[in-house]
Amino acid sequence: MALSGMRGLSVFISDVRNSQNKEQERLRVDKELGNIRTRFKNEKGLTHYEKKKYVWKMLYIYMLGYDVDFGHMEAVSLISAPKYPEKQVGYIVTSCLLNENHDFLRLAINTVRNDIIGRNETFQCLALTLVGNIGGREFSESLAPDVQKLLISSSCRPLVRKKAALCLLRLYRKNPDVVNVDGWADRMAQLLDERDVGVLTSSMSLLVSLVSNNHDSYWSCLPKCVKVLERLARNQDVPQEYTYYGIPSPWLQVKTMRALQYFPSIEDPNTKRSLFEVLQRILMGTDVVKNVNKNNASHAVLFEALALVMHLDAEKEMMSQCVALLGKFIAVREPNIRYLGLENMTRMLMVTDVQDIIKRHQAQIITSLKDPDISIRRRALDLLYGMCDVSNAKDIVEELLQYLSAADFAMREELSLKAAILAEKFAPDLSWYVDVILQLIDKAGDFVSDDIWFRVVQFVTNNEDLQSYAAVKAREYLDKPAIHETMVKLSAYLLGEYSHLLARRPGCSPKEIFSIIHEKLPTVSTSTIPILLSTYAKILMHTQPPDAELQNQIWAIFSKYESCIDVEIQQRAAEYFALSRKGEALMDILAEMPRFPERKSALLKKAEDTEADTAEQSALKLRAQQQTSNALVVTGQSPANGTLPVNQLSLVKVPSMSNKDHNSADQGLTQENGALSVVDPQPPVPPTDVLGDLLGPLAIEGPPGAAVQSEHSLVSGLEVVLNAEESLAIATVEEQTNTIQPIGNIAERYHALCLKDSGVLYEDPNIQIGVKAEWRAHHGRLVLFLGNKNTSPLVSVQTLILPPSHLKIEQSLVPDSIPPRAQVQCPLEVVNLRPSRDVAVLDFSYKFGTYVNVKLRLPAVLNKFIQPITVSAEEFFPQWRSLSGPPLKLQEVVRGVRPMSIMQMADLFNSFRLMVCPGLDPNPNNLVASTTFYSESTKAMLCLIRMETDPADRTQLRMTVASGDPMLTFEFKEFIKEQLISIPTALQGPAPVPTQAQPISVATASSDPGAMLAGLL
Structure with missing residues (x-):
């Protein structure tokens, strides 16, 4: 200027x-x-x-x-x-x-x-x-005709005309109606005869946009585009100022070939022959040189030519040349060229005739799996997956298994899924398939979804010849000192069904099988215990005549778990204990699983969903204004006013529909045939002291999320999807004028439920709202228990869930009245779509003399969708170094932290499902933690946290958070920061842990917020 x-x-x-x-x-x-x-x-x-x-x-x-x-x-x-x-x-x-x-x-x-x-x-x-x-x-409607006249005017200089072409392109993109196709197609073809390369380049940009919307009207432009390519690539008829490092106007060549790809085919043989001659010249004349700028230009033209060759479905000889050229590129040192070579090879797999030619480069492609660049590793994985068939499946799957232990956490789930699919599709025999899946679980259990081991069970169940072999392999893996929980599930299931086939083998007697499985019981989570109980029942059933010692051991286990607070475990233990006393009748009830119906593999659909989700993620969108979660609760708060009256409470039946399960590990195995489902469709509901414990085992009619489904499973239906701004706007109304005041502190109850999965969310003199939740990966299931504490009914009952945009919540129907001293259930199915700290809001209202309306935050928060994971030094440091700075790694000095020791901070992290990793940081004042976050967009994403504290000033620390997703890193950092600054004092104190035989009532648990860090439930 x-x-x-x-x-x-x-x-x-x-x-x-x-x-x-x-x-x-x-x-x-x-x-x-x-x-x-x-x-x-x-x-x-x-x-x-x-x-x-x-x-x-x-x-x-x-x-x-x-x-x-x-x-x-x-x-x-x-x-x-x-x-x-x-x-x-x-x-x-x-x-x-x-x-x-x-x-x-x-x-x-x-x-x-x-x-x-x-x-x-x-x-x-x-x-x-x-x-x-x-x-x-408005500009397009007023000025487009004048701009068109300038473009086709013979009296205007090229400087004006090329600006007119680009101006018309902008107007056309804003309003396609400004270009009248009937009168413009011939003019567009005439513009392609232009000698001035600047005007021609601008006109070609306009043509690309026109044919992308409607190629049928511009067929007359196709031979002109081929002549432009001939002029550039063959005759090199361009002025010197449009030659870039010896390449005639590479930008115009790319635009021209891009325009040709919008035409479905080329009918004229002469035009087609001329085009293929030009493409042949481009393919043969491109090579890697030292000059970076020339490489970029020549490869831009080359890869556009490859795309055009694939589009036109050229003859096999030209395809072979393309593959050979790409084979050279995937072996060069320049990472960008290797990436493009792998990507274009993957695209060429759509042409089936070249698959055998691509296989010649299999060794180099496998080498690319070890490339330092994760983008190249991903493209190599995609290419190996696409080129696999019966002839090379064994080699490729074995390479993937070897690579699995060294692969990035960001790739392991996709790698495991694709290895499982290849093993299933191209297995030379089913025993090899079983070996592969067991190795897969052994090497990467945290990243192996339940669908994979469900599929193994289906194959084994449907093939009798495979059953004894699978049982033997499962028995061998159980001998290992430390195996993943998924391996425990699979091995326990297989041995429960088929261990009787191994009775004559050494170390495979029922007592020995039971003993080695039972050793794993203390190490597994709650979701696996039901499978082990089923295995014990099966072992007992196959032991005929019964072994008194074994029988007493198993009965003792059933008896112990009859008082478990988890409803599914309690129900299975009680039923198996009762059934096992029936003697030989148990053989009929717990008979071997029938064959599964033949169906398409669920893994293939999962792989398709994964590929759809691996597109480039949107950039990190920082919030313009931070919303504090406390602003959502608008009801008044008052201290608890003493003890509650205790009376009998009956259960209100809700209309039944099928229930979705996200937690039970063997749901996919038992739901179809129901061999293990022995439930009275309408069990009597005994009187229970529900005001003392709304979530007590007798108050719940059927286990939420249980694998054993009863006929009275709960209603699913209403799905309310509002974005986060709408839900916040609805929730943050002025303080309500309810004459009914809540009992207890609503915020403390909410914070308590953020750390545990059951408790009281809200209570007033008329109603108590309890919550019981189960979480698995990015799925969750909450059940709201609405208990009427009065001797008169509550009417005009309405529950509306206002979810933020990152949560998909399906809400069940709730009756509009709750009878006296009764309780109804409202199940909610939750799916986490992406990382966010926004919270869902329950808009609840009822009428009891006066109208009462409250808006409550639901504890479907970010830490519910994480699972702790232990990371060794060999795994931590390469991952930490690969996440090199913003936006994947964020660091912040946090001030105003509530003072706490390193041990207290470690306890706090553990309560949020963050696994503290001792020994990774040599400084004793620092703390390193890891966890896995689950959502539909990120899948299983590893998160790493490092806290650096100052012993002289516990009110500040430096926090570093890293993950493979920018939005997750930001949200997770802010979440931890909120907890460190605003965690209530009551949440920091220790609390006694009750024994399993004496489940804590909801009222008791909620009255002591300190119990949350002790993990009462």
Whole structure:
């Protein structure tokens, strides 16, 4: 920008540059803005020169990042100035400060049109540049015909015409109706005969946009595009200034081949032959050289030519040349070229004839799995997966298994899934398939989904010849000192069904099988215990005549778990204990599982979903305003007012529909045939002391999320999807005027449920709302228990779930009245779509004399979708180093932290399902933790945390959070920061842990918030 003769502007820029700090710069800018505002108020006295000077200053201030919310009218008015210096300033500043929807632009339309249709080429270029930069729908309707006339005018210079082509492209993108196809297709073909390469390049950009919407009208342009390619690639008939490192106008070549790909085929044999000759020349003439710029240009042309070859389905000889060329590229040192080579090889797999040729490069592709760049490793994995068939399946799967132990955490789930699919599709025999899956679980159990071991069970169940072999292999893996929980599930299931086939083998007697499985019981989670109980029942059933010692051992286990607070475990233990006393009748009840119906593998659908989700994720969107979770609770709060009356409470039956399960590990095995389901469809409900414990085992009619499904499973249906802003806006209303005050502190109850999965969410003199939840990966199931504490019914009952945009929640129907002393259940199915700290809100209302409405936060929070994972030093440090800085690794100094020791902080992290990893940081004042976050968008994503504390000042620390997803890193960092700053004091104290035989009542658990860190439930 020319500043000659504008001393005031030069002085202002010097003052800004010489500012000592940001505050001084801001003061200088504010002073100048005040001066400009004052001068604009007296606009009548301003000359064009002065107005130009002040508008230049406004633009400079805007470019520095400051808001400029005035002076737009003055900038637009300069467009109509008669002299070039003022008009230039008007056009430049207007295009920078205003967008297409600004009202002031309407004032300039007539002036812009006059400049376009005028005779002054300089003014035409200024006007076309403005319209091309910010032209919207109004500009397109008013100016498109004039721009078209300029483009096809023979009297205009090429400088104006190429700007007109790009301007028309902008207008067409905003409003496709401005280009009338009937009259324009022939004109477009004539433009492709243009000799000026600049006009031709701009016109080709316009053609690409036109044919992408409607290629049928532009068939006449196809032979012209081929002639353009001949002119460039074969004849090299272009001026020297359009030759880039010896390549004739590579941008025009790329655009031309892109336009040809929108036509489905080429019918004319001469045109097709000419095009293939050009493509052959491009393929044979491209090689890797030392000059980076030339490489970039030549490879841009080459890869577009490859795409065109694949699009036209060329003959096999040319395809072979393409594969051979790509084979060279995947072996070069330049990572970008290797990436493009692998990606294009993957695309060429769509052409089935070249699969055998690609196999020749299998060794190099496998080598790419060990590339330092994770993007290249992903492309190599995709290519291996696509090129696998019966002939090379064994080699590829074995390579994937070897690579699994060294693979990044971000790739392990996808790697495991694809290895399982390949083993299933191309297994030479089923015993090899079983071996592969068992190795897979052994090497990467945390990343093996339940669908994989469900599929193994289906194969084994449906193939009798495989059953004894699978049982033997399962028995061998159980001998290992440490195996993954998924291996325990699979081995226990297989041995429960088929261990009797191994009775004559050493170490495989029923007592020995039971003993080795029972050793794993203390190490497994709650979701696996039901499978082990089923295995014990099966072992007992197969032991005929019964072994008294074994029988007593198993009965003791059943008896112990009859009082378990987990409803499914309790139900199975009670039923198996009762059934096992029936003697030989047990053989009929617990008979071997029947064959599964033949069906498409669920793994294939899962792989398709995974591939759809691995597209480039959107950039990190930081929130404009942080929403604090405490703002969502708007009901009044009062301390508990003493003990509650204890009376009998009956259960209200809810209409039944099928229930989705996300927790029980053997759901996929038992649901179809129901061999283990022995449930009375309408069991009697004995009186129970529910006000003392709303979630007691007798108050729940059927286990939430249980594998054994009863006929009275709960209603699913209403799905409410609101975005986060809508839900927050609804929730943050002014304080309500309810005359009914809650019992206890609502915020403390909510924070308690963020750390445990059952308790009281809300209570007032009329109703108690309890919550019981189960979480697995990115799925969750909450059951709300609405208990009427009065001797009169509650009417006009309504529950509405307002989920944020990152949660998908299906809500069951709830009766509009709750009978006296009764309880109803409201199950909620939750799916976590992506990382976020926003919370779902329960809008609950009822009528009991007066209308009561409360809005409560639901404990479906970020830490519910994480699972702790132990990371060794060999796994931690490569992953930590690979996440090298923002936005994947964020660091912040957090002040105002509630003082706590390292041990207390470790306990706090454990309560949030963060696994503290001792020994990774040599500084005893530092803490390192890891966990796995689950959502539909991220799948299983490893998160790493490092806390650096100062023993001299426990109120501050430095926190570093890293993960493979920018949004997850930010959200997780903010979540931990919130907990460190705002965690209630009551949550920090230790609490006694009750024994399993004495389940804590909800009322008791909720009255002592300190019990949450001790993990009462």
